[in-house]
Structures are given as structure tokens and as C-alpha cells.
Amino acid sequence: MTEPRQSVAGVSPETPATAPADSHAELAEHLQRSARGDQQAFGRLYEAMSARVYGLAVRVVRDPAQAEEVAQEAFLEIWRMAGRFDPERGSPLAWMLTIVHRKAVDRVRSAEAATRRDTSYHQHNQPVAHDATAEAAHAGLEARRVRAALNTLTPVQREALELAYFGGYTHTEVASLLGLPVGTAKTRIRDGLIRLRDTMGVGG
Amino acid sequence: MSDIHALSGAYAVDALDDVERAGFERHLATCPTCRDEVASLEEAASLLIESASPLSAPDTLRERVMAEIALFRPLPPLTGQAAPAPVVRGDHGHAAPEARDLAPVVPLRRRRVPALAAAAAVVAALGLGATVVQPLVDRGRDGQPVITESGVQRVLQAPDARTQTYTIKGGARAVVTVSRELGQAVLRAEGLGDLPPGMVYELWLQHDERMVAAGFLPAGADATVLLTGDASTATAIGITTEPEGGSPQPSLDTAIRFPLTKV
Known part of the structure; x- marks a missing residue:
């Protein structure tokens, strides 16, 4: 549990350098209790995670109403799957955000056929007021470190990664958007993630 | 590779x-x-x-x-070796004979029934004992599998999930689980043959007379797929073979169609 680092490419359960407002240990504890049906613990988990969960959903699906649905679905899944979170395999933060991201991407892709994302983006893009409290909680050192780490990526790596992660595009679409030969965007995305991982000292 | x-x-x-x-x-x-x-x-x-x-x-x-x-119980943890095989529940948790013997395989939109569909019509109803669908849970990532299968899992474990098994010619099977409440459907295909290069199996949801593209099956292997699109009122699921990338309309001459029971 508290081994500082696993040797190979394992994921260290605690990565203090990047622990957000709530430490990984606390989040893991909330998850554990949630798995036993403790709704209060889940409430605390919600408090700790809602800005990130909703923020990620909005970044990907863009439409606030749909983002709220995605966030709700993701929270339900986190609740139901809480007992299957394995701290040996990764941080609670990554586990939860992976769930959210997958749902957001699925939503944006399945919605695509009906309405072009750009349309709904322009229609619904009334700036959602930034909340000062959330801002303060988030935008500390951590955000600056991540931005600094992102600045070490090549422009193409960064753009490919952001189009994939926040845009919800497939690597093939990313290649096309960036005018890269098919098959190279996936490498840029991977290289970018590896650099981000190594700069931030997470996950191996 | x-x-x-x-x-x-x-x-x-x-x-x-x-x-x-x-x-x-x-x-x-x-x-x-x-x-x-x-x-x-x-x-x-x-x-x-x-x-x-x-x-x-x-x-x-x-x-x-x-x-x-508050309406859902958290799922039990995976307990390693002897993890109980996830059983796809039919109506009320019975592992058993949802195995719908064969559903009529009919061409889409009442068209003529050429090649594959005709072949499919020969389908024999196997007496499938139980619809225990195999390791849906543990695929992909050991340890934290459910992330990747989550959409699938959610459908399979939905309280109103209904599972129907259809037999297709040549021993292939399709196991279809629909949750009308979630508006989602999961299809598990087993033993569908390999396709020529450049061709894919495309999935469809039928709404009245309209077929709506609902994703793809990976070719050549057994696969469990969450269909994209709204299955809450779909009347049937279809599988067709299409050129890679899919088609705006199903190629009817390759259609296999599985009618869904009413809500």
C-alpha cells in the first residue's frame, strides 16, 4: 500500500506530488466505504470529485445539459463499481476519471450522427461562470505543474493529445485534423502521454 | 500486429x-x-x-x-480465482432458459431474401440450455476490468435486462441483451465467420422501418459490443456486412435481423 514505487511499470498507489486537494488515500477510503453501501462516504467522494468530473464531461461533450447527464452516469458507475477499484493498479483519481472520460467520449460520438458537435457547441457555449471557490481549490500548484509539463511536449504531441482527450476524436481523426500521415497520431499521443507521465512522476 | x-x-x-x-x-x-x-x-x-x-x-x-x-446496490468485488461467472440474467435473475430458441430471421424491410439471409433462414434452433454468457467481466484489463466493459456491464446488470439468444447458420450465435430502461443493447457474437479484407460486420437498430447504424463488430472473433444509439424502442437488431467504415444504409442482401420482444 505504501511502497513508494513499484519497480517495473506498476503504478504507485500514492503519488503525493500529484495528489489533488483530497489525497489519493482519502479518495480510496471513500471508495472503499462506498463499496459497502455508505452513501455518506459517497457524498464526500462527490464533493471531492464533482468539479473534475463535471469539468471533464463539459470539456468533452460541451453541451452543459448533456455533460450533466454524463457526469451523473459516471457517478452512478463509480458507485456501483467502487468495490472493484484496485489501488494496486492505479490511483483512485485516474480510475474515476477514466470512467468519466469513456462515457463522455461515447456520448459525443453517438450524438455525432444526430447533431454536429460544432453546432451544439456554438448554441450552448454561453460561458458558464467560473466558480471562484472551485477555481481556488483547483488552480494551485498542481495546475501550474501540469501546464508546465504540457509545455515540454512538442506542439504536435500536445495538440494531438488535447484533440484526442478533450475533443474526443479518434487517433485517425486527429491525424486527419493535423494533416499527419495516418497512423502517426497514435504515436504522438502516446509520446505526449509518456512525457507528461514522466515529467509529473506518476504511474511508473 | x-x-x-x-x-x-x-x-x-x-x-x-x-x-x-x-x-x-x-x-x-x-x-x-x-x-x-x-x-x-x-x-x-x-x-x-x-x-x-x-x-x-x-x-x-x-x-x-x-x-x-440510493437505488442501486454496489456490485460485489471481484474475488479472484473463483469469481462467480457473471450470469446474464434473463428476467429475474434466472440463469436459465431465456435461450430463446430461434428467432425468425427475416430480411430487413420485407425485401427479397438473398444469399446470407436465405442461408440464415435455414438456421436450426439449438436447444440452448442456459444463457450463461461467459467472461464478460474480466476481459481487457485484469484488476480493473470493468472500466472498459462498463457500458456492457451496466446493460447486462440492469434490472430490466432481457437476454435472447439467436442461432445463426453454421453454429454462430448472437446473444442480445436489451435494457429498455437504459435504452441500450449489448450484442455478443460468437462464431461469425471471418470477412474478406476491407469488410466489417456492422450493427443496426431498427426503429419502425428505419435502420440506424449502431456500431461494428470486430471481425473474426467472438466479441461483446455495446450498440450505440437508442435501443429503448428498437424493434430489431440487424447485422450486415459492409465495406470498412460502414454504410449509411444497410446492405440488405447480407442482413441478419433479430427481432426484439416488446417492452
Whole structure:
């Protein structure tokens, strides 16, 4: 549990350098209790995670109403799957955000056929007021470190990664958007993630 | 094939299409190196949101979430070796004979029934004893499998999930689970034959007389797929073979169609 680092490419359960407002240990504890049906613990988990969960959903699906649905679905899944979170395999933060991201991407892709994302983006893009409290909680050192780490990526790596992660595009679409030969965007995305991982000292 | 490792990053940020994703998950099941790499890259990806300007969630969200979770029991943990095989429940938790013997296989939109569909009409109803659908849970990533299968899991475990098994010519089977409440359907295909290069199995949801594209099956292997699109009122699921990338309309001469029971 508290081994500082696993040797190979394992994921260290605690990565203090990047622990957000709530430490990984606390989040893991909330998850554990949630798995036993403790709704209060889940409430605390919600408090700790809602800005990130909703923020990620909005970044990907863009439409606030749909983002709220995605966030709700993701929270339900986190609740139901809480007992299957394995701290040996990764941080609670990554586990939860992976769930959210997958749902957001699925939503944006399945919605695509009906309405072009750009349309709904322009229609619904009334700036959602930034909340000062959330801002303060988030935008500390951590955000600056991540931005600094992102600045070490090549422009193409960064753009490919952001189009994939926040845009919800497939690597093939990313290649096309960036005018890269098919098959190279996936490498840029991977290289970018590896650099981000190594700069931030997470996950191996 | 050797190149498949290179998909780890795209997988970690959900930048694979459905077919690639399914293929990579099969690879993950056998490649610990890739599993570790994916896990570490997901850690990295989870930091990206920190770089964005934060938004706070609307107040209504908390109420909705807390009200909803009160309705569901958290799933039991996976207990390793002897994990009970996830049983796809039919109506009320019976593992048994939802095995719908064969559904009539009919051509889409009452057209003529050429080649494959005609062949499919020969389908024999196998007396399938039980609809126990195999390891849906543990595919992909050991340890934290459900992330990748979550949409599938959610349908399979929905209280109103109904599972029907259809037999297709040549021993192939399709196991279809629909949750009308979730509006989603999962299809497990077994033993569908390989397709020529450049062709894919495309899935469809039928709404009245309209067929709506609902994703793809990875070719040549057994696969479990969450159909995209709204299944809450779909009347049938179809499988056709299409050129890679899919078609705007199903190629009717290759259609296999599975009618769904009414709500």
C-alpha cells in the first residue's frame, strides 16, 4: 500500500506530488466505504470529485445539459463499481476519471450522427461562470505543474493529445485534423502521454 | 500486429474506434506490458483536466446523483480465482432458459431474401440450455476490468435486462441483451465467420422501418459490443456486412435481423 514505487511499470498507489486537494488515500477510503453501501462516504467522494468530473464531461461533450447527464452516469458507475477499484493498479483519481472520460467520449460520438458537435457547441457555449471557490481549490500548484509539463511536449504531441482527450476524436481523426500521415497520431499521443507521465512522476 | 502496442496511448485516452478498441482489449488480455503501460498513461491522462479552467458542477447534479445511487446496490468485488461467472440474467435473475430458441430471421424491410439471409433462414434452433454468457467481466484489463466493459456491464446488470439468444447458420450465435430502461443493447457474437479484407460486420437498430447504424463488430472473433444509439424502442437488431467504415444504409442482401420482444 505504501511502497513508494513499484519497480517495473506498476503504478504507485500514492503519488503525493500529484495528489489533488483530497489525497489519493482519502479518495480510496471513500471508495472503499462506498463499496459497502455508505452513501455518506459517497457524498464526500462527490464533493471531492464533482468539479473534475463535471469539468471533464463539459470539456468533452460541451453541451452543459448533456455533460450533466454524463457526469451523473459516471457517478452512478463509480458507485456501483467502487468495490472493484484496485489501488494496486492505479490511483483512485485516474480510475474515476477514466470512467468519466469513456462515457463522455461515447456520448459525443453517438450524438455525432444526430447533431454536429460544432453546432451544439456554438448554441450552448454561453460561458458558464467560473466558480471562484472551485477555481481556488483547483488552480494551485498542481495546475501550474501540469501546464508546465504540457509545455515540454512538442506542439504536435500536445495538440494531438488535447484533440484526442478533450475533443474526443479518434487517433485517425486527429491525424486527419493535423494533416499527419495516418497512423502517426497514435504515436504522438502516446509520446505526449509518456512525457507528461514522466515529467509529473506518476504511474511508473 | 507487432505494431499493436503503439495503440496504448490512444487507448488510454479513448481515441480508438470501436473495432480498434475491441482488438486492443483482446491484446491487453494477453500482454501485461501493455496493461502496465496503459495504467500508467491513464494516470498521466487524468492530470489533463487540471490544466483546464475548472468549472463547478451545477447544484442539481448532487441531488440527482445522491438520489440515484440510493437505488442501486454496489456490485460485489471481484474475488479472484473463483469469481462467480457473471450470469446474464434473463428476467429475474434466472440463469436459465431465456435461450430463446430461434428467432425468425427475416430480411430487413420485407425485401427479397438473398444469399446470407436465405442461408440464415435455414438456421436450426439449438436447444440452448442456459444463457450463461461467459467472461464478460474480466476481459481487457485484469484488476480493473470493468472500466472498459462498463457500458456492457451496466446493460447486462440492469434490472430490466432481457437476454435472447439467436442461432445463426453454421453454429454462430448472437446473444442480445436489451435494457429498455437504459435504452441500450449489448450484442455478443460468437462464431461469425471471418470477412474478406476491407469488410466489417456492422450493427443496426431498427426503429419502425428505419435502420440506424449502431456500431461494428470486430471481425473474426467472438466479441461483446455495446450498440450505440437508442435501443429503448428498437424493434430489431440487424447485422450486415459492409465495406470498412460502414454504410449509411444497410446492405440488405447480407442482413441478419433479430427481432426484439416488446417492452
